[in-house]
Amino acid sequence: MFRISSKSKSLSSSAVLLTEWEAAIIDLFLNAAQSVGLPKSLGQIYGLLFCRDESLSMNDIMELLNISKGSASQGLRALRQLGAVNSVFARNDRKERFVAEIRLRKLVSGFLKEQGEPHLEKGLARLDNLRNLLDDEGDFKSAKRGRRRERILTGWHRQMSRLLPWVKMIVGKSDRLHRKSSD
Amino acid sequence: MFRISSKSKSLSSSAVLLTEWEAAIIDLFLNAAQSVGLPKSLGQIYGLLFCRDESLSMNDIMELLNISKGSASQGLRALRQLGAVNSVFARNDRKERFVAEIRLRKLVSGFLKEQGEPHLEKGLARLDNLRNLLDDEGDFKSAKRGRRRERILTGWHRQMSRLLPWVKMIVGKSDRLHRKSSD
DNA sequence: ATTAAGGTTCAAGTTTTTTTGAACAACTTG
DNA sequence: CAAGTTGTTCAAAAAAACTTGAACCTTAAT
Structure with missing residues (x-):
C-alpha cells in the first residue's frame, strides 16, 4: 500500500x-x-x-x-x-x-493451442497405433469389435477437432465490447 | 487367487x-x-x-x-x-x-455439468464477494482500479456462461451420424 | 578480467491427490 | 439367524504434482 x-x-x-x-x-x-x-x-x-x-x-x-x-x-x-x-x-x-494479457479471446486460444491441440495430435498418433494393433489381432470377432471401437474414437476425434475453432470464435465474439481500445 | x-x-x-x-x-x-x-x-x-x-x-x-x-x-x-x-x-x-455411455454428446454435457457449471457458480459468488471488498476499499484510486477489474471479470464470466450451451450443441451435432441406432 | 544482477535449472523437499485394503453396512439365502 | 455376497467408507500408504533454493549460466558495468 x-x-x-x-x-x-x-x-x-x-x-x-x-x-x-x-x-x-x-x-x-x-x-x-x-x-x-x-x-x-x-x-x-x-x-x-x-x-x-x-x-x-x-x-x-x-x-x-x-x-x-x-x-x-x-x-x-x-x-x-x-x-x-x-x-x-x-x-x-x-x-x-x-x-x-487481458483479452479473453487470446487467453482461451492460447490455452487451447497449448493444452488442447497437443492432445488432439497425440490422439491421432494413438489411433494410428490402434489400427496397427487391430491389423495384427488374430481373433476375428475381437478384431471386428475393435474396429467398431476405432471408428467411434475416430469420430470423436473429428468432432473435438471441429469444436476448437468454434470455441475460439464464440469467445472472441464481443470480447471487445467490454473494452475501450483494443488489439 | x-x-x-x-x-x-x-x-x-x-x-x-x-x-x-x-x-x-x-x-x-x-x-x-x-x-x-x-x-x-x-x-x-x-x-x-x-x-x-x-x-x-x-x-x-x-x-x-x-x-x-x-x-x-x-x-x-x-x-x-x-x-x-x-x-x-x-x-x-x-x-x-x-x-x-458412448454418445459423445452425453459425455461432454455430463462433464460440463459436473465440472464446468459448478465453477461458474463459484465464480459468481466470488465476484459478489469482490464487489463487497471494493465497496470497503478506502483508497479511491485503488477502488477505481479494482472496479475496472471487476467489470472485466464479470464480462468474462458472462462469456464463459454463454459458451457452454454452444459446446454442447456443436458436439451434439452429427454425434448420431456415426451410429446406427441411438438414444 | 572481475564482479554483480537477472534469470534458468533441477535435485531434493513439501504438499496434494490417488490408491489401497481392512472394517463395516446391507441384503440374501439356507 | 449364521454365513455368504455385494458394495461403501475411510485412514493410512503410495504416487504424482508442485515448490524451493542453491548452483549455474549469461550479460552488463567497472
Missing part, C-alpha cells in the same frame, strides 16, 4: 502488500488455474499481474506473492508460453517486466 | 486378460482422463467398459484392471455421476453391472 521507492521503479523491499481485493482476485485466479489443471502459482502470478496497471518484474512478483525464484521463473515461462503474459523491457533497465 | 466359479456369468479366475488393442484403448482413456483432470482410474474403468459389448460387474473390472475394490467402487461412482457409465441389473443376479 505504501511504496517507498528509491531510484528503481520496482517495488522495493517494503511495499510488499496486496490490498484485500487484490488478494481476492489472486485467489480467484488461483482456483481457476487449478480447475483447468494448471499449477496454482500460475494462477497467482497471472492474478497479480491482472490486478496491476504497471508492469512488474520477477522480483516484484516473488515478493508480493511470497513465492520462490524458481516458481516465479517457471510460472512466468509457462504463462508466456500460454500467451497469458507479455513481457516488456523498460529502456536502460536490464530487468524484464511483465503484464497480463 | 483362483476362484472356482460356478454359476456366475461373470468372467472368473482366468479370462483375466485384455487383448492388446483393449489395453491400448484403456491407456488412451487413462491419458485422456488425466488431461482433463480426472483420476487415471476413471479413465481406465471407462476405457474397459468402452471396449466391451457385455456389461461388467465391479469384480470383473477389479480383476481385468488390477485395481482395488476401493478404486473400483469410487471410480464407478464418479463415472455414474458424470453420466459416463450406466448400470444395468441382470434379472435374478444381485450384482450391479455397468456399461459405458
Whole structure:
C-alpha cells in the first residue's frame, strides 16, 4: 500500500502488500488455474499481474506473492508460453517486466493451442497405433469389435477437432465490447 | 487367487486378460482422463467398459484392471455421476453391472455439468464477494482500479456462461451420424 | 578480467491427490 | 439367524504434482 521507492521503479523491499481485493482476485485466479489443471502459482502470478496497471518484474512478483525464484521463473515461462503474459523491457533497465494479457479471446486460444491441440495430435498418433494393433489381432470377432471401437474414437476425434475453432470464435465474439481500445 | 466359479456369468479366475488393442484403448482413456483432470482410474474403468459389448460387474473390472475394490467402487461412482457409465441389473443376479455411455454428446454435457457449471457458480459468488471488498476499499484510486477489474471479470464470466450451451450443441451435432441406432 | 544482477535449472523437499485394503453396512439365502 | 455376497467408507500408504533454493549460466558495468 505504501511504496517507498528509491531510484528503481520496482517495488522495493517494503511495499510488499496486496490490498484485500487484490488478494481476492489472486485467489480467484488461483482456483481457476487449478480447475483447468494448471499449477496454482500460475494462477497467482497471472492474478497479480491482472490486478496491476504497471508492469512488474520477477522480483516484484516473488515478493508480493511470497513465492520462490524458481516458481516465479517457471510460472512466468509457462504463462508466456500460454500467451497469458507479455513481457516488456523498460529502456536502460536490464530487468524484464511483465503484464497480463487481458483479452479473453487470446487467453482461451492460447490455452487451447497449448493444452488442447497437443492432445488432439497425440490422439491421432494413438489411433494410428490402434489400427496397427487391430491389423495384427488374430481373433476375428475381437478384431471386428475393435474396429467398431476405432471408428467411434475416430469420430470423436473429428468432432473435438471441429469444436476448437468454434470455441475460439464464440469467445472472441464481443470480447471487445467490454473494452475501450483494443488489439 | 483362483476362484472356482460356478454359476456366475461373470468372467472368473482366468479370462483375466485384455487383448492388446483393449489395453491400448484403456491407456488412451487413462491419458485422456488425466488431461482433463480426472483420476487415471476413471479413465481406465471407462476405457474397459468402452471396449466391451457385455456389461461388467465391479469384480470383473477389479480383476481385468488390477485395481482395488476401493478404486473400483469410487471410480464407478464418479463415472455414474458424470453420466459416463450406466448400470444395468441382470434379472435374478444381485450384482450391479455397468456399461459405458458412448454418445459423445452425453459425455461432454455430463462433464460440463459436473465440472464446468459448478465453477461458474463459484465464480459468481466470488465476484459478489469482490464487489463487497471494493465497496470497503478506502483508497479511491485503488477502488477505481479494482472496479475496472471487476467489470472485466464479470464480462468474462458472462462469456464463459454463454459458451457452454454452444459446446454442447456443436458436439451434439452429427454425434448420431456415426451410429446406427441411438438414444 | 572481475564482479554483480537477472534469470534458468533441477535435485531434493513439501504438499496434494490417488490408491489401497481392512472394517463395516446391507441384503440374501439356507 | 449364521454365513455368504455385494458394495461403501475411510485412514493410512503410495504416487504424482508442485515448490524451493542453491548452483549455474549469461550479460552488463567497472
